Amino acid sequence: MLSPFIEIVNLNKHYPLSLGIIDRFAGDVKTIKALNGINLNIFKGETLGLVGESGCGKSTLGRIVMGIETPTEGFVKVEGKRIDELKSKHEIKAIRKRIQMVFQNPASTLDPRMTLHQVLSEPFSIHYNLTRNELDKRIEGLLEKVGLHYGDRKKLSGEFSDGQKQRIALIRALSLEPEFIVADEPVSALDVSVQAQILNLMKQLQKEMHLTMLFISHDLKIVRFLSDRIAVIYLGKIVELGSTEVIFKNPCHPYTQGLLSSILDIDPGLTNHQFRIKADVPLSQLNIPEGCVFQMKCYSTNDRCKKESPELRELTRGHSVACFES
Amino acid sequence: MDQMGKTPMEWILKVEDLKVYFNTLGGVVKAVDGVSFNVKKEELFGLVGESGCGKSTTAFSIMRLLDDTSILYGKILLGDKELVKFSKRQMRRLWGNKLYMIFQDPMTSLNPVMRVKDQIAEIFRRKEGRALKVNDIIEKGCNLLEQVEIPDSVRVLNQYPHQLSGGMKQRVMIAMGLATNPDLLLLDEPTTALDSTVQFKIVELLLGLKKKYRMSQIIITHDFGVAAKLCDRIAVMYAGKIVEQGKYVTLLHEPAHPYTKGLFKCIITKDQEKDYLETMKGYLPSLYELPSGCYFADRCPVVLPICRNEMPVLVEVGSEHFVACHLFRS
Numbered sequence: 001m002l003s004p005f006i007e008i009v010n011l012n013k014h015y016p017l018s019l020g021i022i023d024r025f026a027g028d029v030k031t032i033k034a035l036n037g038i039n040l041n042i043f044k045g046e047t048l049g050l051v052g053e054s055g056c057g058k059s060t061l062g063r064i065v066m067g068i069e070t071p072t073e074g075f076v077k078v079e080g081k082r083i084d085e086l087k088s089k090h091e092i093k094a095i096r097k098r099i100q101m102v103f104q105n106p107a108s109t110l111d112p113r114m115t116l117h118q119v120l121s122e123p124f125s126i127h128y129n130l131t132r133n134e135l136d137k138r139i140e141g142l143l144e145k146v147g148l149h150y151g152d153r154k155k156l157s158g159e160f161s162d163g164q165k166q167r168i169a170l171i172r173a174l175s176l177e178p179e180f181i182v183a184d185e186p187v188s189a190l191d192v193s194v195q196a197q198i199l200n201l202m203k204q205l206q207k208e209m210h211l212t213m214l215f216i217s218h219d220l221k222i223v224r225f226l227s228d229r230i231a232v233i234y235l236g237k238i239v240e241l242g243s244t245e246v247i248f249k250n251p252c253h254p255y256t257q258g259l260l261s262s263i264l265d266i267d268p269g270l271t272n273h274q275f276r277i278k279a280d281v282p283l284s285q286l287n288i289p290e291g292c293v294f295q296m297k298c299y300s301t302n303d304r305c306k307k308e309s310p311e312l313r314e315l316t317r318g319h320s321v322a323c324f325e326s
Numbered sequence: 327m328d329q330m331g332k333t334p335m336e337w338i339l340k341v342e343d344l345k346v347y348f349n350t351l352g353g354v355v356k357a358v359d360g361v362s363f364n365v366k367k368e369e370l371f372g373l374v375g376e377s378g379c380g381k382s383t384t385a386f387s388i389m390r391l392l393d394d395t396s397i398l399y400g401k402i403l404l405g406d407k408e409l410v411k412f413s414k415r416q417m418r419r420l421w422g423n424k425l426y427m428i429f430q431d432p433m434t435s436l437n438p439v440m441r442v443k444d445q446i447a448e449i450f451r452r453k454e455g456r457a458l459k460v461n462d463i464i465e466k467g468c469n470l471l472e473q474v475e476i477p478d479s480v481r482v483l484n485q486y487p488h489q490l491s492g493g494m495k496q497r498v499m500i501a502m503g504l505a506t507n508p509d510l511l512l513l514d515e516p517t518t519a520l521d522s523t524v525q526f527k528i529v530e531l532l533l534g535l536k537k538k539y540r541m542s543q544i545i546i547t548h549d550f551g552v553a554a555k556l557c558d559r560i561a562v563m564y565a566g567k568i569v570e571q572g573k574y575v576t577l578l579h580e581p582a583h584p585y586t587k588g589l590f591k592c593i594i595t596k597d598q599e600k601d602y603l604e605t606m607k608g609y610l611p612s613l614y615e616l617p618s619g620c621y622f623a624d625r626c627p628v629v630l631p632i633c634r635n636e637m638p639v640l641v642e643v644g645s646e647h648f649v650a651c652h653l654f655r656s
């Protein structure tokens with residue numbers, strides 16, 4: 001079998017939460033359990049879509065895969081090498097060039113006082129030795145791809161609209177032609193027409209450059225367009241994993257079903273009903289109770305769901321669900 | 327008609343010929359160039375259009391939050407108040423009281439060095455003119471956060487913005503909007519980081535505000551599913567101008583402007599299985615080199631010779647339906 005490009009092994013991430021000095025003094029430090037036992041492989045050339053409830057740990061997982069954040073437990077391997085064990089500067093620099101991240105909030109990742117030209121030339125100056133002319137050509141080419149104008153290169157990055165900033169962040173991540181990117185909501189600030197153009201561009205990169213991607217988005221329609229496989233996370237756990245087709249045609253976890261049924265239609269004449277999800281308060285990440293992570297929102301719970309936590313198990317080849325009822 | 331027998335003012339906000347010009351190193355950027363619209367009482371009014379067309383700038387100018395590198399022309403009437411003439415101090419009295427805005431970039435409205443509870447306390451302090459007791463803040467804060475579907479409300483109240491996920495920040499801002507309970511709420515892309523189940527709840531919550539508090543809202547969104555559920559009327563902007571305006575359903579079923587038609591065609595549907603998405607060729611022109619005539623001419627599938635020379639103006643083509651296109655000349 002093919003060996004994975006990215007291997008995520010038994011990953012936990014718990015953030016300590018100190019409510020105040022007294023709690024700390026009393027030794028009562030609680031933790032926010034952002035990720036709990038994630039195992040996931042991403043194969044070369046594949047796009048894995050990551051969806052899940054807001055706050056369930058998607059961005060955290062992305063940052064850990066990039067090696068920007070350290071997990072509490074578990075590790076990430078890139079081409080079989082643990083990234084937390086890379087030692088030499090040379091190795092780290094080499095990997096930095098091959099894997100890139102587009103952060104969720106472009107506005108806060110760009111230095112507002114740098115000009116567009118400075119923002120885009122930075123990655124090139126770290127990794128290449130280009131003449132001025134070559135650099136300008138590259139930058140012009142990049143801007144053109146996403147509908148920005150070379151005439152804007154002297155504008156400060158703080159002077160762009162949020163959707164323009166998002167496109168700047170995207171081409172900066174793509175500028176060094178990485179093999180793998182973590183794209184965290186990379187098109188969330190774009191209107192439908194620019195979004196369609198950018199998505200077509202990403203599709204083209206998948207095909208022509210065999211770009212491997214961890215694609216995080218809350219927009220299932222987009223995830224469907226770009227992803228080969230989809231992982232659905234709830235409260236820091238993978239609850240369903242399968243090919244894009246299977247997730248859309250035969251979703252088995254009640255949360256996945258809820259997600260798909262909540263997509264709003266553009267015609268207000270067609271009424272949507274968000275069925276399958278209870279209006280109960282979501283579970284706390286501080287003390288995740290025994291049993292299934294989805295029990296409070298689920299309509300088909302039984303006694304077992306309250307006591308045991310369902311493991312991810314394969315229903316059909318490549319399609320796994322963590323639910324006792326399916 | 328109210329009890330006095332007079333016709334009440336039926337709009338809450340009237341924007342007339344609004345222009346916002348930025349001075350930059352490369353020249354003047356006409357980000358908003360002659361925009362007029364009004365928002366009725368209890369109405370949810372949508373602003374849509376291509377990234378960079380001036381939606382956020384329009385909202386910022388209503389809030390009077392633009393800095394000194396910009397020049398503002400035109401009229402912005404909030405009831406009988408002419409906001410363009412207001413000083414910073416007068417505006418501050420309106421913010422968080424009559425007017426509130428939820429920003430596209432959370433870090434514009436959330437203070438990175440303040441815990442969530444202190445930011446919510448600040449809103450109550452401003453609104454009620456005195457500081458609340460700590461316990462009251464926690465109680466009210468929890469209630470607000472639960473309304474926006476945030477679990478662990480106590481811990482979130484004690485956290486700083488950078489410790490929250492993107493969608494949690496977005497919902498904290500919406501909760502702050504709820505605390506403010508303004509006459510007019512401006513929401514700039516309020517659901518971009520929310521999964522569909524939470525988005526569904528937030529949309530219902532916003533509709534509830536209209537019914538319960540008769541709150542008017544301006545909603546900037548590129549998500550037509552959200553616009554469909556929320557907006558009574560929408561305005562479509564292109565390169566700093568409104569090119570079409572009307573009821574949402576009118577624009578959905580009978581779009582008149584070629585840009586609006588193109589926009590609706592680009593929407594991805596739930597069932598699409600294609601390998602390539604429908605697009606509109608080209609992008610917004612550079613605001614430094616705007617063509618003479620219609621700004622959409624270069625991309626327009628039905629362009630006429632006149633479009634290259636003359637800028638079309640908005641004309642009425644139906645009930646509350648306006649279009650700026652030479653195909654519809656009065």
Ligand SMILES: Nc1ncnc2c1ncn2[C@@H]1O[C@H](COP(=O)(O)OP(=O)(O)OP(=O)(O)O)[C@@H](O)[C@H]1O
Pocket residue numbers: 015032034052053054055056057058059060061104218285488489490491492493494519520521
């Ligand atoms: N630095 C931090 N300190 C404390 N808690 C954190 C920190 N970063 C993230 N968290 C918590 O971890 C959880 C997961 O956050 P994360 O940003 O990964 O969510 P997400 O799935 O990306 O959500 P969204 O879709 O809203 O962006 C949240 O409850 C968040 O508050």
Ligand SMILES: Nc1ncnc2c1ncn2[C@@H]1O[C@H](COP(=O)(O)OP(=O)(O)OP(=O)(O)O)[C@@H](O)[C@H]1O
Pocket residue numbers: 158159160161162163164189190191348349350355356357375376377378379380381382383384395430613
């Ligand atoms: N401070 C500024 N200085 C110069 N130009 C600016 C400034 N702020 C915005 N602009 C320009 O004005 C135009 C309108 O920006 P605005 O943020 O209003 O767009 P938008 O419609 O909200 O777009 P998006 O959907 O991408 O958020 C953009 O082309 C932008 O580059």
Ligand SMILES: [Mg+2]
Pocket residue numbers: 058059060104184491492493
């Ligand atoms: Mg996130």
Ligand SMILES: [Mg+2]
Pocket residue numbers: 161162163381382383430514
């Ligand atoms: Mg904007």
